[in-house]
Amino acid sequence: LRVSKSGVPAPRERNRRGEGGKLRAEILAAATEILEQTGSEESVTLRAVARRAGISAPSIYAHFVDRDAIVDAIVDDAFTEFFIALQEATVPVTDPVARLRAGCAAYLAFARERPNRYRLLFQRRNLLDTDLDARPMAKIRTDGFDLLVNSLRDCVEAGASTSDDLLADATAMWVAMHGFATLRAELTIFPWLPDDAMLDRIDQGLGHVRPSYAIRGVSLPPAG
Amino acid sequence: LRVSKSGVPAPRERNRRGEGGKLRAEILAAATEILEQTGSEESVTLRAVARRAGISAPSIYAHFVDRDAIVDAIVDDAFTEFFIALQEATVPVTDPVARLRAGCAAYLAFARERPNRYRLLFQRRNLLDTDLDARPMAKIRTDGFDLLVNSLRDCVEAGASTSDDLLADATAMWVAMHGFATLRAELTIFPWLPDDAMLDRIDQGLGHVRPSYAIRGVSLPPAG
DNA sequence: TGTACATCAGTGAACGCGCGTTCACTGATGTAC
DNA sequence: TGTACATCAGTGAACGCGCGTTCACTGATGTAC
Numbered sequence: 001l002r003v004s005k006s007g008v009p010a011p012r013e014r015n016r017r018g019e020g021g022k023l024r025a026e027i028l029a030a031a032t033e034i035l036e037q038t039g040s041e042e043s044v045t046l047r048a049v050a051r052r053a054g055i056s057a058p059s060i061y062a063h064f065v066d067r068d069a070i071v072d073a074i075v076d077d078a079f080t081e082f083f084i085a086l087q088e089a090t091v092p093v094t095d096p097v098a099r100l101r102a103g104c105a106a107y108l109a110f111a112r113e114r115p116n117r118y119r120l121l122f123q124r125r126n127l128l129d130t131d132l133d134a135r136p137m138a139k140i141r142t143d144g145f146d147l148l149v150n151s152l153r154d155c156v157e158a159g160a161s162t163s164d165d166l167l168a169d170a171t172a173m174w175v176a177m178h179g180f181a182t183l184r185a186e187l188t189i190f191p192w193l194p195d196d197a198m199l200d201r202i203d204q205g206l207g208h209v210r211p212s213y214a215i216r217g218v219s220l221p222p223a224g
Numbered sequence: 225l226r227v228s229k230s231g232v233p234a235p236r237e238r239n240r241r242g243e244g245g246k247l248r249a250e251i252l253a254a255a256t257e258i259l260e261q262t263g264s265e266e267s268v269t270l271r272a273v274a275r276r277a278g279i280s281a282p283s284i285y286a287h288f289v290d291r292d293a294i295v296d297a298i299v300d301d302a303f304t305e306f307f308i309a310l311q312e313a314t315v316p317v318t319d320p321v322a323r324l325r326a327g328c329a330a331y332l333a334f335a336r337e338r339p340n341r342y343r344l345l346f347q348r349r350n351l352l353d354t355d356l357d358a359r360p361m362a363k364i365r366t367d368g369f370d371l372l373v374n375s376l377r378d379c380v381e382a383g384a385s386t387s388d389d390l391l392a393d394a395t396a397m398w399v400a401m402h403g404f405a406t407l408r409a410e411l412t413i414f415p416w417l418p419d420d421a422m423l424d425r426i427d428q429g430l431g432h433v434r435p436s437y438a439i440r441g442v443s444l445p446p447a448g
Numbered sequence: 449t450g451t452a453c454a455t456c457a458g459t460g461a462a463c464g465c466g467c468g469t470t471c472a473c474t475g476a477t478g479t480a481c
Numbered sequence: 482t483g484t485a486c487a488t489c490a491g492t493g494a495a496c497g498c499g500c501g502t503t504c505a506c507t508g509a510t511g512t513a514c
Contacts, residue, residue, distance in 0.1 A: 023457080023458085042266060045499080045500065045501085046500075046501060046502085047499070047500065047501080048499095048500095055458070055459090056458070056459050056460070057459095057500095057501080057502085058458080058459070058460085058502080058503080058504090059457075059458050059459075061502080061503095062456090062457070062458075066501080066502085067500095067501065067502095122406075122407065122410065122411075123410075167415065168417055168421065168425075169425070171414075171415075171416070171417060172400065172404075172417075172422065172425045172426075172429070174403070174407075175400055175403035175404040175407055175422075176396065176399055176400040176403055176430070177403070178403035178406070178407055179398070179399035179400055179401070179402035179403025179404070179406070180396075180399040180403070182346075182402070182403070182406070183346065183398075183399055183402055186346065186347075187346075190395075191391065191395075192395070193392055193395060193396075197392065198396065198399075201392075201393070201396045201429075201430055202396075204429075205396070205425075205428075205429030205430045205432075206400070206425055206429045206430070208429075247490080247491085269466080269467065269468085270467075270468060270469085271466070271467065271468080272466095272467095279491070279492090280491070280492050280493070281467095281468080281469085281492095282469080282470080282471090282491080282492070282493085283490075283491050283492075285469080285470090286489090286490070286491075290468080290469085291467095291468065291469095
């Protein structure tokens with residue numbers, strides 16, 4: 001297998017002493033690429049990852065205890081990346097209604113632009129038994145939701161939302177965004193609303209943002 | 225393998241001449257059970273189905289062209305069953321607002337009581353390239369949504385909803401229900417709203433059902 | 449500066465497994481005469 | 482009513498495949514002296 005077949009990249013150069021850790025990153029990158037392209041967790045096999053990284057399969061065991069550990073690591077990465085995207089979209093925005101909208105828009109944009117990455121986040125096995133205390137990275141999996149609750153609270157405090165149950169209304173907004181994001185990715189033949197039209201409905205209908213404050217499309221008001 | 229191991233049911237009796245079709249139903253039932261129990265499409269392997277049905281693996285080829293054909297058949301069954309559940313819940317109800325609610329409640333109930341069956345319906349491969357003309361059963365996959373649009377229209381015509389875009393608002397309601405149904409099944413550690421509280425938000429916030437007409441919980445009004 | 453040696457990144461062959469599918473077959477059931 | 486035979490539901494063995502994992506190993510890199 002050391003002979004380079006046509007199109008297949010030449011075998012990688014061995015890392016120097018003390019730089020074995022580099023391979024871990026390369027393995028993760030290869031696994032992420034596979035997941036990004038296929039969108040299916042099962043296709044991230046140990047051997048497929050090894051092939052893509054240009055190494056032999058057993059080499060992976062120096063860096064991950066087993067196959068599942070690779071997928072777990074990708075999921076942690078994905079949540080981190082997802083949360084960073086939400087933060088970058090919201091932190092610079094000061095108006096609370098505009099910030100709420102910016103966060104929601106970033107959520108839908110992430111799901112639209114990286115559907116396979118998004119699917120990974122909320123797939124069954126990755127949420128099911130998330131033990132918030134047992135695993136060090138797990139908190140990152142809830143930070144996005146906390147951001148939403150806080151944004152909605154800011155709107156209420158600014159008098160822009162009439163929500164009287166932050167947790168319940170933020171939950172309703174989240175499930176609507178999630179349902180929209182996943183179904184749109186799966187059922188391509190359907191007259192989906194554009195993100196903004198969907199978010200108008202979510203912000204006002206579920207977040208109880210007052211119409212006079214509402215952000216329509218990309219414009220930034222408010223009017224009150 | 226003909227010797228009966230402990231706990232394993234005795235090998236099935238051969239069907240009589242002309243009754244070979246019975247086996248098709250038994251195969252489907254076995255496959256459905258596997259899916260219902262494991263919740264994962266991949267575990268419906270040809271060999272696992274054969275084991276459960278008490279037959280040899282090659283016997284399946286007399287009834288299904290290949291493994292995928294089994295899964296396709298299950299999916300068609302599942303959509304039919306799903307739509308029947310929605311119809312049974314809505315047909316007897318005459319008040320339009322109560323009927324809209326009854327359909328939505330049946331939707332969430334189906335997803336709650338048979339989560340693995342529900343997941344199957346809207347999983348990627350089952351919607352992705354649904355060619356509405358090519359496959360005879362495919363229409364059943366959209367009947368549920370049509371029911372929702374019609375229910376909402378009835379509410380508008382009765383003056384109980386102010387929706388001015390039936391398709392868009394019904395879509396918003398659907399994605400919210402779907403997001404709620406799937407996330408609730410996957411993320412068990414979360415303070416989920418009960419179905420009724422969620423549906424209050426969906427009916428009023430997304431379906432634009434007037435509060436004075438709204439059905440709260442299981443009571444049936446209306447007040448207008 | 450030169451050399452022996454420990455370290456460690458990475459390999460190749462092999463294992464047993466379950467899979468989808470094929471093939472030639474078996475043996476009970478029903479039918480023609 | 483009896484018998485030869487066609488039909489057909491279902492079988493058992495075998496195939497090649499990719500998988501996760503193990504094991505003993507190789508050979509370049511760095512270090513002690």
